[in-house]
Amino acid sequence: MKRLLVVLTLVIFLAVPVAQVFASGAGEASTGEVVLTFPTFWVGQDSKSGPIASLVEKFNNENAGEIRVLIEPNPDTDGYRDKLNAQLASGRAPDIFVFNPDPTSFQYYDSDILMDFTDELAGAWGDDFVRSYIDESTIGGRTKTVPYEIGITPIWYNMNLLNQVGYSEPPATWDDFMAMADALKAAGVVPTSQMTGGSNAWTSMLWYSHIIGSLGGPNVWDKPLTDPVYVEAAEYLLQLYTDGNTTRDAVGGDAGVSGGHFLAGDTAAFINGPWYIGRIRGDAPAIHAATRLAAAPQVGDYSGHQIGFLLSNLAAANTSDPRKRAAVITFMKFMTDPENVTSVSKAAGSLFAIKYELGGDIDPLQQEFVRAASDSTFAIGHFQSQYPVAVVQEFGQALGAMALGEATPEEFVEMLIAANR
């Protein structure tokens, strides 16, 4: 009898997880005021925290008694995404959330967990958006997230440091860039900020993307990882890690190290997006005033391009409740309203996938971003946007191995290929 009880208990505890894995979600209904939870990392020190909070407050006032959106603060971006993944995997998506538009997250399109905005975006609402961003957010004909924040990541130059070594313009070609690097080193300045750490080796990953774009052109991401362009780009990237072209702590360094050196005036070149404007303006006003943006130096046949990508989409939990669905769509339309987007863009420095006019009264560095975007010959996404998280995570490790002489550029790419299997 005792043995039977033990066996039954074990069977029950093993059966429950199996049932949960294979189970599907159920519908729900709402009455009265619709309350939508909105967990987000646009809080705390994030440059969009204030503008987004103001927008949500405005929305709640305009829809008092009908819809109320509650922001759930989650200031740690990585933690937010981990938590979100766990929620999505357990079939319990938040009402509204910030979706990371990368190949790994797009796997959730295969499920019914995300609300589908295809029909709404095909109508007048879709006209508010830059069409290509809707296309990027559409898979298999379905648009299950709303394109929102975008980024371009030109090269940031500290012109004070460049002027010191006789450069009044950012270098146009790779040879010019390396000559400038030599001049800077002779003057005791480290040419570039780099990093292999963090979840994606962000700064160096962007350099790699720029170099690949210059070598392979607008359709370079159509090429598989086995294409020689990836090895050739790695050879150029390696140059930035050798001969003192970056700081000594670049291998293992994270975004704080990479950005910190530029903010401190230690390095002359850096890469990041417009969301960093608020940070540099607040923490290093002198560097902010001296910063000029430019396209990456030409390496191959192509030049003048930018790395442009969807940074964050808005998403919502699928629901069978028509009132809740209507409330979500009302909120999404409000968030992407050109007037509201303009106010966030001006306050935070961020750029958006919506058609809007910034006007002239904006931060000079943001004007530089707008100019860099409009001057670009073409735009491609970055490496991270093209490959699953496993490959992106391996990028920093493989780069570290290459920078330390433990791997050749060929082996660097082989490590990426192995992670892609």
Next chain:
Amino acid sequence: MIVQSGSNRLGIILFLTPVILLFAVYFVYPLGFVFVTSTLDWNGVSTPEFIGLRNFIDNFQNHTFQKSIRNNFIWLFALGFGQITLAAGVAMILARRPRGWRFLRTAYFLPNVISQVAIAMMWKALYNAEYGALNQFLEIIGLSGWTHNWLGEIGTALPAVLIQQVFYIGYFMIIILASTMSIPESFYEAAQIDGANVFQQERYITLPMLVPILVTSTTLAMAYGLRHFEATFLLTDGGPANSTSVMGIQLYKMLKSIDYGHANATGATLVILGIIVIVVIRSTFGRAVNAGEAEQ
């Protein structure tokens, strides 16, 4: 023999039920979930497909995973032997109540009440190649050739992370110190009369009396080594070139890739290795424990 009446049995069941339920919900169920999903090809939203041991085979064929297991065992031995040896040594010194021993006891334990994140950030700054205090100190004393990018070089990263962890001996030091101070003074007085010096007293009285607590501490430290994650994640994220990666880091990265099958196979491997390690420790040191208990 104790005979239990019916009311006693009911009482026992009532008192035990909440604990058993909590244990089942928070331990047995998640464990079952991990083992079940470790045999599935599943990303959380796709239809799960049973693939047997494929995830385990994939993991063990992966070079980074192999490196991670090796590093886990380095952690296991470093904590199990290095940290416990240090903790026991300090505890034995403090048990002799030298001047300022109370302050030292508190000082050694203090890092255990500070957030691991705060400690890791401090060490990260200390080790930094450009502005870190360690390199600056080496330069001041004329050893600039010894400076390194401590967390960014393959030869120094793992030792750097290990050292910052191994020296936090406070937790085990307190446990061993409590045990040391419970040894009757009369034992030492008798040994002194017999002419035993301090080292002989420690060797022939303290150490044998401490064997059970040392075995328990070693078991706990080795278990911490096997499941190690925080310090490596915060200091190196497994880098450079995966040289400091451990299974916990691999599991975390697999979860970030929403690759739940491989992640849970890693989790299951950790559980199985943990059981094996504990069984080996208990069986290896079992006789020593019994001998130590017999001496007490």
